[in-house]
Amino acid sequence: MTVPIALVVVLVVLGAVAAGLAGRAAGTARDALGDTGPALAGVTLPDDGSAGPPTVTLTPTAAESPRSAEIRDLVQRQVDARNSGNYGAWVATSSATSAASVSAAQFADRNRTVKVGSVILRRIDPVGDGEYVIPMGMITTQDPAAAPQDVPVSRLCWQVSTSVVTERGSLRIVDPMAGSSLRTPC
Incomplete structure (x- = not known):
C-alpha cells in the first residue's frame, strides 16, 4: 500500500x-x-493581420557573411515550399535528419493553414565544418486550431535559432530543436 x-x-x-x-x-x-515585444526587430508588423511579405530579408549584420546570398536563397526556398505546401521542395532544402523525421502527410497537416512571412535573418554565425547558426525572426498566420496548443491564435511572431549544415555538397536547413524557438501572439 x-x-x-x-x-x-x-x-x-x-x-x-x-x-x-x-x-x-x-x-x-x-x-x-x-x-522583442510583439513585433520583430527590423520588421514592421502588418496592420492587416497577415504574415507580411514572404520575401526573406537580411539585417546588415547577416549580409556581411560571405555566404549570405546562398543562405538567404536556401531559407527563401524553404519558406516558399511551406507556403505552397510543396513537400518535395521542402525536403530539397532540409537536412537528411529533418527530412526523415517528417512524412509528406505530417508536412501537409502542419502547413495546411500556415503562411510564413516577414522573415528576417539576423546573423549568420559560422560554427565550423560547413555549419552555421542563424538567429531569425518571422511571422506566421494559421487557423488557431492548427497553432501550437499553448498559443492557439491566428498570428504568431517567432524568434528562432536554426542551423544550416553542409550535406551532400549543399547547404541544408536543420529543423529547429526544442527550446530554440520563442513565439508570441502578435
Missing part, C-alpha cells in the same frame, strides 16, 4: 522539477534574445 503512494509522490515531485527546468530554459532563451 505504501509503495503506490510513494511512487505517486515521486512522480509528482519529478513532474514539478521538470516543469521548473522547462520554465528556466524558456526564460534563459528569452533573456538571450531580449524582450
